[in-house]
């Protein structure tokens with residue numbers, strides 16, 4: 001039965017007269033899956049409701065932040081209380097340390113930290129800090145990993161080992177990425193080759209410890225430990241981008257889950273509970289290079305914003321209560337089990353996996369352990385699955401190359417409805 005999205009169509013047409021592609025962030029435009037996005041009216045718990053009154057189980061959760069679901073009463077109350085006391089001060093306030101101490105309690109590697117307003121800002125800051133602390137220029141990143149849209153991190157692998165990074169999009173001048181080297185996730189040799197050639201000039205290795213930006217890629221046993229050892233051997237820094245994995249793969253992030261301690265960490269998403277927040281932190285001696293103590297400059301008008309701090313405190317206080325994370329991780333496992341069983345019922349090859357409350361799946365008959373493996377997956381089958389599930393009231397990421405997210409609110413009706421709807425999705429996926 002066709003779903004009525006008349007009002008969404010009207011409003012998206014209006015959006016396209018205001019924004020390029022009608023969106024304020026590209027992935028929202030549905031260009032990867034085809035069709036047009038619905039327009040959200042409101043969210044509640046695990047559900048989004050569009051302007052035509054259709055309900056969707058939301059497995060994007062604003063791309064990770066909403067571990068408690070939409071419009072959680074505790075978060076809303078905290079925001080309301082803070083708003084009445086002021087929305088921004090541009091000055092020190094107690095909420096900054098209150099949230100910082102919750103974060104540092106779960107991420108003890110953050111001896112000092114600083115709040116910013118997005119993951120992109122955190123990425124810019126940690127690269128500048130790593131270069132300032134080591135007095136080196138080169139950075140190693142991995143194909144398929146995304147660390148925000150700062151120029152020096154929008155690099156793709158050049159041909160051959162030593163070819164310096166190439167711009168990964170228009171507008172990035174070659175000079176901005178000439179010191180960005182690109183390795184392969186889960187390939188220790190690809191990192192060793194770069195260090196063998198440039199080790200004494202490599203300031204840092206930056207990695208999504210569990211990759212969520214080309215679908216879900218899980219680190220193979222020993223990979224993260226190898227990055228730790230290689231960077232230590234060469235006096236380079238190890239940076240974990242935990243903007244997505246933080247509090248989601250484990251309350252202490254991937255560094256807690258895999259017991260690998262980075263020198264610097266990026267955070268975002270969950271710590272703002274849906275408001276714009278990023279953060280970075282790490283070893284005291286590195287962080288003390290930051291202004292006003294040291295020579296590395298970084299600043300932000302709304303950094304440590306009281307509303308964002310209030311939402312983050314309310315979110316993490318609830319999320320870190322005993323059993324909450326485990327409940328959401330259990331729902332995530334049920335979802336992945338359901339995806340595997342559903343694919344099997346329809347004779348479809350599917351690689352589905354989860355780490356804590358993050359999940360991903362590829363329509364592939366081969367293991368998916370590297371960025372290049374993801375490119376072999378059947379994108380068209382995903383797109384057919386995506387739209388059939390959307391029409392069945394289940395909203396997965398509108399791209400085969402994104403991860404999915406579960407909140408504690410997905411228990412009950414949301415996961416039960418999803419599991420009942422999977423046959424619609426796989427039936428569509430199997431129809432070429």
Ligand code: KE4
Nearest residue numbers: 025063118119120146147148213241243244
């Ligand atoms: P923001 O600047 O979007 O707050 O964070 C950038 C960022 C940094 N590091 C990681 C690991 C990230 O996943 C992100 C942003 N993630 C995307 C989802 N793939 C945000 C969605 C979007 O771009 O609209």
